[in-house]
Structures are given as structure tokens and as C-alpha cells.
Amino acid sequence: xxxxxxxxxxxxxxxxxxRLSCAASGFIFSTYGMHWxxxxxxxxxxxxxxxxxxxxxxWYADSVKGRFSISRDNSKSTLYLQVxxxxxEDTAVYYCAKDHLDTWAFDYWGQGSLVTVSS
Amino acid sequence: QSALTQPASVSGxxxxxxxxxxxxxxxxxxxxxxxSWYQQHPGKAPKLIIYEVTKRPxxxxxxxxxxxxxxxxxxxxxxxxxxxxxxxYCCSFxxxxxxxxxxxxxxxxx
Numbered sequence: 001x002x003x004x005x006x007x008x009x010x011x012x013x014x015x016x017x018x019r020l021s022c023a024a025s026g027f028i029f030s031t032y033g034m035h036w037x038x039x040x041x042x043x044x045x046x047x048x049x050x051x052x053x054x055x056x057x058x059w060y061a062d063s064v065k066g067r068f069s070i071s072r073d074n075s076k077s078t079l080y081l082q083v084x085x086x087x088x089e090d091t092a093v094y095y096c097a098k099d100h101l102d103t104w105a106f107d108y109w110g111q112g113s114l115v116t117v118s119s
Numbered sequence: 120q121s122a123l124t125q126p127a128s129v130s131g132x133x134x135x136x137x138x139x140x141x142x143x144x145x146x147x148x149x150x151x152x153x154x155s156w157y158q159q160h161p162g163k164a165p166k167l168i169i170y171e172v173t174k175r176p177x178x179x180x181x182x183x184x185x186x187x188x189x190x191x192x193x194x195x196x197x198x199x200x201x202x203x204x205x206x207x208y209c210c211s212f213x214x215x216x217x218x219x220x221x222x223x224x225x226x227x228x229x
Binding site: 037103106 | 217
């Protein structure tokens with residue numbers, strides 16, 4: 001069965017960095033585009049970034065462009081999100097999500113990894 | 120890119136039908152048949168219930184249905200059940216290669 005396991009979250013000071021990871025299993029990882037979606041405490045969902053199955057295209061929300069970087073290692077079936085220059089407003093649960101058959105929907109989600117930006 | 124507009128809350132009684140609207144613009148909902156809907160219970164990851172406006176993933180109840188007219192998409196839940204009480208989010212692919220979510224709707228089953 002498809003499984004996505006998010007990790008790497010934690011507490012970081014403003015301006016700091018983290019690398020989030022998402023370990024995938026149960027499907028051919030190299031076949032699918034992948035996303036990061038975040039949710040601030042008590043708030044709604046916000047799409048963050050997308051990477052094509054082969055890593056050839058990467059798209060970002062304006063709110064994170066230039067600070068966050070999405071990448072993947074298909075040999076390890078792992079998705080990454082490097083988050084730099086963190087701001088208080090980046091505090092959120094970060095979910096990785098699998099693209100659904102190139103329909104631009106998110107059919108499987110990780111359990112989420114909490115990033116708290118606080119001084 | 121602004122968020123899609125959803126009502127903050129809706130409610131219904133068991134057995135009834137409810138509809139949640141999702142209003143965007145001609146840069147997102149109106150331009151693509153790429154609207155999806157997600158159900159999220161408290162403390163849990165979202166679950167895909169509708170994709171490409173009207174399609175249901177395998178295993179999702181046929182009580183959930185989707186539609187779209189111009190810049191507004193809609194999710195209808197028929198035969199409401201207590202387990203449907205949850206938060207619901209719409210999402211659309213948009214021009215400039217991004218995805219935009221709605222603000223979410225809290226469904227209460229009274």
C-alpha cells in the first residue's frame with residue numbers, strides 16, 4: 001500500500017533552515033510528481049511546491065519562492081524540501097503529497113511534519 | 120494568487136444533502152477542469168474525495184459528487200452521515216503553474 005512518511009520538522013529561530021524529508025513506499029516513486037502542502041495552526045491548506053517525476057520541473061508558491069527548494073532522490077524514493085530564511089509565518093505542518101495520475105490532484109498524503117519558527 | 124472562496128461553515132441533518140461552493144476566477148476554476156476536493160478530520164492528513172471536478176477516487180462513497188459552472192465549483196454530499204462531519208477544502212490548478220486552495224468549510228451534521 002502507498003505510504004508517505006514525513007520527517008525533519010522541529011523548532012528553529014527566524015532566519016534559520018531545515019530540511020524536510022518524505023520517504024515513499026508502495027508505488028513506483030520515479031513515475032509520479034510530488035508536492036509539498038502546508039497548514040498553519042488552525043488555518044487552511046496552502047500549496048508550497050511541486051516537482052515533476054524526473055525532477056525536470058519545479059514550481060513554487062510566491063510566498064516561498066527563493067527561500068524553499070524542492071528536490072527528490074528517485075534511487076531512495078525520497079522527496080525533500082529545503083527551507084531557508086524561515087519566518088514566523090512559515091510555522092505550519094508540512095505534508096508531502098503524491099500527484100494523482102497526472103490529474104493535478106493529491107491522492108496520498110504523509111502524516112505531516114511540524115515546523116515551528118520562533119525566537 | 121488569491122485563495123478560492125468557500126463558506127466558512129455549513130450544516131445539515133442526517134440523511135439530508137448539502138452543497139459547498141468554491142468560487143475562483145477565470146485564472147483558476149474557470150480555466151481548467153482541474154478542481155479537486157479534500158476531506159480533513161481534526162489532526163489528520165487530508166483525503167482526496169473528488170478530482171477533475173467530477174471524478175471519485177476508488178473507495179470514495181458515491182454520496183460525494185462534484186460539479187462546476189463558470190468560475191464556481193461545488194461539492195454535494197447526499198445522505199449525510201455523522202462521519203461526514205469534517206473540514207472540506209477545494210483546490211484548483213491555476214495559470215502561472217500553481218495550485219490554489221479554498222479557505223475551507225466546516226461541515227456540521229446536526
